[in-house]
Amino acid sequence: xxxxxxxxxxxxxxxxxxxxxxxxxxKMMDTIRKNYEKFGFIPVDTPVIxxxxxxxxxxxxxxxxxxxxxxxxDSDLSLRFDLTVPLARxxxxxxxxxxxxxxRYQIGKVYRGERNQKGRFREFYQCDIDIIGNGxxxxxxxxxxxxxxxxxxxDLGFDSFTIHINNRKVLNGFFxxxxxxxxxxxxxxxxxxxxxxxxxxxxELKGLGLTDESVAxxxxxxxxxxxxxxxLEGLKKLNLDNEEFTLGLEELSKVVYYIRQFGVPDKxxxxxxxxxxxxxxxxxxxxxxxxxxxxxxxxxxxxxxxxNLAEYYTTQKLPGVxxxxxxxxxxxxxxxxxxxxxxVSSTLTKALVVPMDENVGYSINVATGLKNxxxxxEVFFEDGKFVKKLNxxxxxxxxxxxxxxxxxxxSGILTLKDMRSGEQFKLTVEEIINKING
Amino acid sequence: xxxxxxxxxxxxxxxxxxxxxxxxxxKMMDTIRKNYEKFGFIPVDTPVIxxxxxxxxxxxxxxxxxxxxxxxxDSDLSLRFDLTVPLARxxxxxxxxxxxxxxRYQIGKVYRGERNQKGRFREFYQCDIDIIGNGxxxxxxxxxxxxxxxxxxxDLGFDSFTIHINNRKVLNGFFxxxxxxxxxxxxxxxxxxxxxxxxxxxxELKGLGLTDESVAxxxxxxxxxxxxxxxLEGLKKLNLDNEEFTLGLEELSKVVYYIRQFGVPDKxxxxxxxxxxxxxxxxxxxxxxxxxxxxxxxxxxxxxxxxNLAEYYTTQKLPGVxxxxxxxxxxxxxxxxxxxxxxVSSTLTKALVVPMDENVGYSINVATGLKNxxxxxEVFFEDGKFVKKLNxxxxxxxxxxxxxxxxxxxSGILTLKDMRSGEQFKLTVEEIINKING
Numbered sequence: 001x002x003x004x005x006x007x008x009x010x011x012x013x014x015x016x017x018x019x020x021x022x023x024x025x026x027k028m029m030d031t032i033r034k035n036y037e038k039f040g041f042i043p044v045d046t047p048v049i050x051x052x053x054x055x056x057x058x059x060x061x062x063x064x065x066x067x068x069x070x071x072x073x074d075s076d077l078s079l080r081f082d083l084t085v086p087l088a089r090x091x092x093x094x095x096x097x098x099x100x101x102x103x104r105y106q107i108g109k110v111y112r113g114e115r116n117q118k119g120r121f122r123e124f125y126q127c128d129i130d131i132i133g134n135g136x137x138x139x140x141x142x143x144x145x146x147x148x149x150x151x152x153x154x155d156l157g158f159d160s161f162t163i164h165i166n167n168r169k170v171l172n173g174f175f176x177x178x179x180x181x182x183x184x185x186x187x188x189x190x191x192x193x194x195x196x197x198x199x200x201x202x203x204e205l206k207g208l209g210l211t212d213e214s215v216a217x218x219x220x221x222x223x224x225x226x227x228x229x230x231x232l233e234g235l236k237k238l239n240l241d242n243e244e245f246t247l248g249l250e251e252l253s254k255v256v257y258y259i260r261q262f263g264v265p266d267k268x269x270x271x272x273x274x275x276x277x278x279x280x281x282x283x284x285x286x287x288x289x290x291x292x293x294x295x296x297x298x299x300x301x302x303x304x305x306x307x308n309l310a311e312y313y314t315t316q317k318l319p320g321v322x323x324x325x326x327x328x329x330x331x332x333x334x335x336x337x338x339x340x341x342x343x344v345s346s347t348l349t350k351a352l353v354v355p356m357d358e359n360v361g362y363s364i365n366v367a368t369g370l371k372n373x374x375x376x377x378e379v380f381f382e383d384g385k386f387v388k389k390l391n392x393x394x395x396x397x398x399x400x401x402x403x404x405x406x407x408x409x410x411s412g413i414l415t416l417k418d419m420r421s422g423e424q425f426k427l428t429v430e431e432i433i434n435k436i437n438g
Numbered sequence: 439x440x441x442x443x444x445x446x447x448x449x450x451x452x453x454x455x456x457x458x459x460x461x462x463x464x465k466m467m468d469t470i471r472k473n474y475e476k477f478g479f480i481p482v483d484t485p486v487i488x489x490x491x492x493x494x495x496x497x498x499x500x501x502x503x504x505x506x507x508x509x510x511x512d513s514d515l516s517l518r519f520d521l522t523v524p525l526a527r528x529x530x531x532x533x534x535x536x537x538x539x540x541x542r543y544q545i546g547k548v549y550r551g552e553r554n555q556k557g558r559f560r561e562f563y564q565c566d567i568d569i570i571g572n573g574x575x576x577x578x579x580x581x582x583x584x585x586x587x588x589x590x591x592x593d594l595g596f597d598s599f600t601i602h603i604n605n606r607k608v609l610n611g612f613f614x615x616x617x618x619x620x621x622x623x624x625x626x627x628x629x630x631x632x633x634x635x636x637x638x639x640x641x642e643l644k645g646l647g648l649t650d651e652s653v654a655x656x657x658x659x660x661x662x663x664x665x666x667x668x669x670l671e672g673l674k675k676l677n678l679d680n681e682e683f684t685l686g687l688e689e690l691s692k693v694v695y696y697i698r699q700f701g702v703p704d705k706x707x708x709x710x711x712x713x714x715x716x717x718x719x720x721x722x723x724x725x726x727x728x729x730x731x732x733x734x735x736x737x738x739x740x741x742x743x744x745x746n747l748a749e750y751y752t753t754q755k756l757p758g759v760x761x762x763x764x765x766x767x768x769x770x771x772x773x774x775x776x777x778x779x780x781x782v783s784s785t786l787t788k789a790l791v792v793p794m795d796e797n798v799g800y801s802i803n804v805a806t807g808l809k810n811x812x813x814x815x816e817v818f819f820e821d822g823k824f825v826k827k828l829n830x831x832x833x834x835x836x837x838x839x840x841x842x843x844x845x846x847x848x849s850g851i852l853t854l855k856d857m858r859s860g861e862q863f864k865l866t867v868e869e870i871i872n873k874i875n876g
Contacts, residue, residue: 006495008531008751011513014485016528018535019542022481038809040787040816043460047452047561048486048547049506057444068487068515070508072551075449077506090454093446097456099784099833101820104457109486113510123485138819140798151809261799263806313446346537349478360578361699368701371476371589378478381576382539395537 013114013122015328019346020397025331028156032127032325033107035152039144041105041129046086048109052076054089057312066112079111083128083324084309091132092313100134101141107327119336121328130322132309137319139251142285142305143258145323149289149301150264152325160292161300163264164272167252168282168304170235171273173245178217182208184280190222191276198222222274228256231271248284255285283307287323297333301325345397350436351377352393356386356405363404366414366429373433393419400436451552451560453766457784458835463769466594470565470763471545473590477582479543479567484524486547490514492527495750504550517549521566521762522747529570530751538572539579545765557774559766568760570747575757577689580723580743581696583761587727587739588702590763598730599738601702602710605690606720606742608673609711611683616655620646622718628660629714636660660712666694669709686722693723721745725761735771739763783835788874789815790831794824794843801842804852804867811871831857838874 010016017025037043052069055078068079080086083106091102107127114120129148131141146163153161171190175183189204196204198219205215224234235249252271259269277286284305291300303323310318334340351370355363363379370377378398380389393401403415416425416432427435448454455463475481490507493516506517518524521544529540545565552558567586569579584601591599609628613621627642634642636657643653662672673687690709697707715724722743729738741761748756772778789808793801801817808815816836818827831839841853854863854870865873 004495004750005753006491006750008492008527008748009489010485010527010531011487011489011515014487016482016484018532019480019482022483025483026481037786038812038814040785040814042457042785043464044454044457045460045463046454047448049449049452049549049561051447051449053444054446057442068508068510070506070510072506072508077449089446089448093448094456099830103816111487123487133820136820138821140817140819144817144819258798258802261802263803310446312442312444315443347478347480348475360696364696364699365701374476376476376478378541379578379582381578381582382571382574383576392537 011122012116013120015121015123015332020344021331021335023346023348024335024340024344025327028331029107029125029127029327031155032152032327033105035148035155036105036107036127036129038151039103039129039148041103044087044090044104044106045108046080046083046090046106048079048111049077050080050086050089052078054313055080055085058085066114068111068113081112082110083108083126084130084322087128087130087132088310088318089313091318092310092316095134095314095316100132101137102132102134103129104132105129119329119332121332124326124328127325127327128322130309130320132318132320135317135319137321139254139285140258142251142321143255143262145285145287145303145321146259146269147262147264149287149323150262150268153289153291153301158291158293161268162290162292163269163301164275164288164290164299165252165255165259165269166272166275166286167248167255167284168276168286169244169248169284170252171248171276173242173248174221174238174240175218177240177242177245178214178221180210180214180218186210186218187276190218190274193222193274224273228266228269228271231273232256235273251284277302277304281306285321294334294337294339297330297337300330345399347396347398348376349378349396349398350375351400351402351432352389352398353377353379353402353404354386354389354393355379355381356403359406359409362409363402366402366404369429370433370436373437375433375436390417390419400432402432449560450554451558453559453561453770458782459769459773461784461786462773462778462782463765466769467545467563467565467765469593470590470765471543473586473593474543474565474567476589477541477567477586479541482525482528482542482544483546484518484521484528484544486517486549487515488518488524488527490516492751493518493523496523504552506549506551519550520548521546521564522568522760525566525568525570526748526756527751529756530748530754533572533752533754538570539575540570540572541567542570543567557767557770559770562764562766565763565765566760568747568758570756570758573755573757575759577692577723578696580689580759581693581700583723583725583741583759584697584707585700585702587725587761588700588706591727591729591739596729596731599706600728600730601707601739602713602726602728602737603690603693603697603707604710604713604724605686605693605722606714606724607682607686607722608690609686609714611680611686612659612676612678613656615678615680615683616652616659618648618652618656624648624656625714628656628712631660631712662711666704666707666709669711670694673711689722715740715742719744723759732771732775732777735768735775738768783837785834785836786814787816787834787836788813789838789840789870790827790836791815791817791840791842792824792827792831793817793819794841797844797847800847801840804840804842807867808871808874811875813871813874828855828857838870840870 180186275288282304286304288299289301305321307319309320353363353367367377367379401417408414413426618624713726720742724742726737727739743759747758791801791805805815805817839855846852851864
């Protein structure tokens with residue numbers, strides 16, 4: 001009885017990669033993880049599904065609209081839409097069992113029912129680190145974060161990228177000093193500068209009811225540019241009598257000082273008074289990271305300092321600082337931009353052992369030897385002509401084929417074919433291992 | 439304004455681990471992944487959410503009852519309940535872009551709304567490999583699978599485990615030969631032997647309407663035991679004139695022959711006529727793996743050969759063979775059984791650098807040197823007494839602390855404290871790196 005055939009397809013906005021891309025994706029994820037672990041971050045893996053009342057404790061805004069929420073039995077469930085809210089819940093729930101400062105990383109899928117468009121996914125990976133203090137947390141942590149970004153993106157193969165740094169207290173204090181009441185909306189508008197340009201920003205600011213004088217001061221402020229030291233100097237020269245501004249400037253100056261101690265070159269970070277991060281969540285240092293050869297991607301790694309991670313789950317004050325890499329989107333955009341230039345392989349296998357007849361035992365032994373030497377290997381067991389077997393290696397991009405017939409078994413001298421150059425060598429297993437590992 | 443506090447908690451059946459356990463869990467997952475990759479399996483990462491019509495194309499049974507299914511907009515969505523159905527969909531969908539035999543691995547979370555009970559999770563990791571042929575697939579692949587199980591569980595730290603192997607054709611053919619009509623139900627009952635015992639099995643078989651003669655032959659059959667060669671010999675001696683039985687016996691004999699070629703010791707696998715696997719999905723070789731020191735866990739790695747992976751998504755015949763490790767349950771059971779005896783650390787950090795005063799630049803440099811030498815390291819930046827800083831290392835289980843004050847900075851000779859032994863050493867950074875890496 002034939003089955004009814006269902007057309008095999010995935011949901012719009014849900015990406016999956018074919019092998020060559022998946023291998024490249026995993027390599028990036030492994031590099032990020034390795035860097036996070038090198039800096040002493042501890043893995044956490046919270047459930048994808050949580051109680052809706054927990055995930056929506058804060059509520060409001062796009063979150064409620066975009067969340068995947070449903071019931072099963074009498075449970076009201078939601079899929080996590082970021083890794084920060086689950087972290088807040090995790091830390092509040094397990095506070096007495098954790099050691100502070102708590103340095104955690106989490107790499108996992110999150111879900112947002114966004115409008116379906118190119119390069120926007122409804123299921124995507126975030127790679128987060130956060131350092132959470134119990135009551136307080138040294139400002140030096142804010143300077144360590146850029147050093148982790150620097151190490152990670154250097155390891156990912158980028159040499160030209162800039163970590164943009166600002167401080168929300170500097171912004172808030174400045175707005176107070178120049179008579180801006182509606183700071184949250186003002187920040188949101190300033191944050192759009194790169195997207196909409198200065199004229200549109202000024203229009204929107206006026207639309208908020210700001211005076212021409214205030215708007216002019218804001219324009220003057222975001223035009224303080226130059227080297228990191230010049231920007232700090234420019235802020236000092238404003239001579240603003242505002243406590244929050246002064247505190248923010250002090251923090252920003254310390255962060256710049258310590259970032260240099262962490263060995264991040266000045267060419268890789270800049271104090272940028274234009275960035276604010278859209279979220280009302282941040283209270284101090286904020287970060288955005290731009291790949292200078294791919295500016296269209298926007299920020300590839302963002303985050304900042306917050307005063308209170310888990311205010312919806314505990315009365316304990318938990319300040320922290322963290323960043324997130326939206327890996328799925330980054331990978332997609334880099335792929336579209338042609339970043340992955342080298343011919344990629346559709347397999348991790350380095351050597352295919354091809355037995356020329358049904359006597360496969362010797363071939364199995366050879367492959368086992370290679371695997372024990374750390375070389376991912378396979379034996380081709382299927383029937384067929386020799387050319388079909390070579391074709392399997394070719395299509396997958398396996399770099400080496402080892403051919404084993406009666407002569408090879410008798411002599412112990414095997415034929416190694418380099419699939420990229422087409423060259424053939426007569427070698428022992430030992431020599432083959434050295435050549436491939438070499 | 440104080441927020442309303444929501445009690446931080448997770449849903450019943452949804453597990454998350456504290457750092458020490460998460461680190462041990464990840465180590466197991468990494469070991470499994472490393473082994474799968476060594477054998478040439480290619481990573482695939484399908485979405486957690488799929489169209490309900492796709493995941494439920496087969497439908498029926500527990501699946502429909504346990505699945506997490508919901509709507510968003512006008513989409514009917516479901517969370518995957520295993521990694522096999524998504525694999526079938528993936529292969530059918532991308533057939534023309536894949537190379538066969540297609541060796542894929544997938545490690546990911548799956549969802550089943552099972553009755554909540556100890557050690558049963560509603561969100562859990564599966565670690566799957568499958569080898570999929572296009573039209574046909576050599577029986578030698580069925581023998582390679584146990585060699586992957588052997589390699590993986592050996593690397594996981596087990597020395598006493600047994601891979602139980604049987605063949606559904608042997609069972610089916612035998613049942614035909616002794617007059618069993620209702621083979622599916624008979625298989626299901628025989629499969630319960632270890633759980634309910636021989637007498638209960640006989641009762642249930644009689645309940646199916648089997649004659650005493652048939653039940654006696656079945657008992658005789660499942661009592662064919664001994665060495666692998668003795669069991670194969672015992673099957674031959676049955677002298678059954680049944681085509682399927684003969685074919686199954688031939689397959690089983692070949693599998694045993696090649697398993698030995700793959701270097702799996704006879705003490706680690708046994709032909710076991712009692713295992714059938716509950717699923718009607720399998721058509722040839724079947725596997726279960728028992729940790730002999732933890733028999734109560736049941737099978738920790740199961741799978742088998744099937745004729746047709748994707749019959750609900752394509753008319754193309756795609757035979758395959760695969761296994762799955764239910765890692766969340768395995769980890770939980772091993773933890774309960776006291777498997778993780780060694781004192782586990784709650785961090786991956788190997789060295790904590792403790793500056794004795796506010797001059798942290800030198801300490802940062804030391805930590806950077808350690809990280810560049812592959813040693814995960816942190817600097818303790820928070821204020822507080824020395825004992826508080828040491829306590830951080832103690833609580834997390836960081837093995838080494840490096841103490842840096844004015845004398846150390848002046849001389850370049852640092853104090854290294856081994857937190858396990860309490861010993862202190864005066865060493866240069868180079869010497870510290872060699873000692874920790876040594």
